[in-house]
Amino acid sequence: MEVDLLQMVENGGCSAKISPRQLEEILKYLPLPDDPDILVNIDTHDDAGVFRVNDTLALVLTTDFFPPVCSDPYEFGQIAAANSISDVYAMGGDPVVALNIMMFPSSKLPMEAYAGILKGGYDKAAEAGVRIIGGHTIDDFPPKYGLAVVGYIHPENIITNAGVRPGDYLVLTKPVGTGIILAGQRLGIALPDDVEEAKRQMKILNRSAAEIMKKYKIRGATDITGFGLAGHAIKMASASGVSLTISMKQVPLIGNTYRLSEDGCIPGAAFRNLDYTGEKTLFASDLDYNLKMIACDAQTSGGLLMSVPEEIVSQLLGDLHASGLADSAIIGRATEKKPKLLQLDN
Amino acid sequence: MKIVDTCGQKCPAPLIATRRAIREAGPGEVFEVITDNLTSFNNLSRFLKDNNTDFSVSEVQGKWNLRITQGTVAESYTKPQDYCSTPPAAFPKGNFIIVFSSDRMGEGSEELGHLLAGNFIKAVKDLDLLPAKIILYNKGVTLVSEESPVLENLKDLARMGVEILVCATCVNYYKLEGKTATGILSNMFVIAQAMASAGNIVRP
16 A cells, blocks of 8 residues: 555644744743753753753753655654754754654554654664664554654753854755745645755754854754744844844755745745744845745754854855755854844845 | 635645736736635735735635735835834733723713723723733724724834734624724634633723
């Protein structure tokens, strides 16, 4: 039996995330535990929590899971695992162990699909040097998969949303457009080459980007996922007390992302993100509408967005390109705090 | 008149059909897009406003009919000053929301009820803690109509950072489309969520 996971979902990948605005509303009413060993919590909307064990070791903890982003179970497993592990890399940590989180409709899908998803996850985790040591599955439709990951980090080397300084350049390590391309794929209007490229990008671990980030002692970074480039940029700006300016024409795009957007292939998640980013963003008066919506496109397993001091930006970019992250680009700059946290230019 | 029926289609298919229809229509041509999906309707409205395209909406039994005029520029929705204005000093807000389900305060005399509602809204501005949100539904939505005697006070509250959520279904029902002068038109989901997550609900 040929399994097509994509036919089971309306919102695949990180597009299925709850709206950032709704999330913020609810988190306001949940008290945060007060403990000096909690080094990073949801206060700064960071990618993962960090808990200090002793003076030289802290644990990075994160979890992520979502519905299918592609038809093939094995590829879905790979992408979900790369996405889950990415949060540890974004904090500057070394992922160590993980648990599977799986929801699977055993009456609707053959068990080979279940095995395929898990195998994809194991293989991607192995590539990252992560040991999967257990997990939990419940019967549910549609399928969802991801990992809960634990990583190691030195308490003084944490890279957070809050580490951006005015004058820093913003470097993005993967092209944007997975949400738009995947929506186009479901409707049969995306080119097969673009879909392949989107899947290839989503499978890339952010490991080498993170290694380069650590080599240059970068302090501020995040990974770009469900809240889109604009949403994550706003969270960084807010946590760092700065404003960011992004030139959308400098942002690398996957294949025909722009053309699909021009045709109206703008997924609902982009509008949901626009809802959140709109009031915090100054849109240049001549900003191209498609570029504005692409900035809000929900990404699955997106790249790292790093804040890089001017003196090292060209060397760091050279290292990224040499490591195979050929699309890496400077897309903007941090400034002193302005009335709006983010400015989007053409 | 051309009709683009997107019923049964989910996001972003209705938007793709609408963009195609706009491209194919002649200057000034009027056409209709129908959707039965609330999310698609909200996203289409947002798209049309962002692109300064004139349209009107009618809702019949869970279907939204958007009457779109090609190439028209409605009142500019994205004036730079809307985004550039410096936010006013932050006014502290409490963990409560105010809900107006009527344009009056209390039972009894209608005239007195209007007067009291006006006084109440004026008094809210002077509270130590402002409400997190003000929600208007049913007859309450007339408080933000252009003719409302309390409009200026509500506008002040909006400027002070109080989010005013206005039930869009009610605005349509009372034929106030385009005649509300402040607040954010919202659907029942947003309103239900705001009420469910509020610490306290104040009903004058």
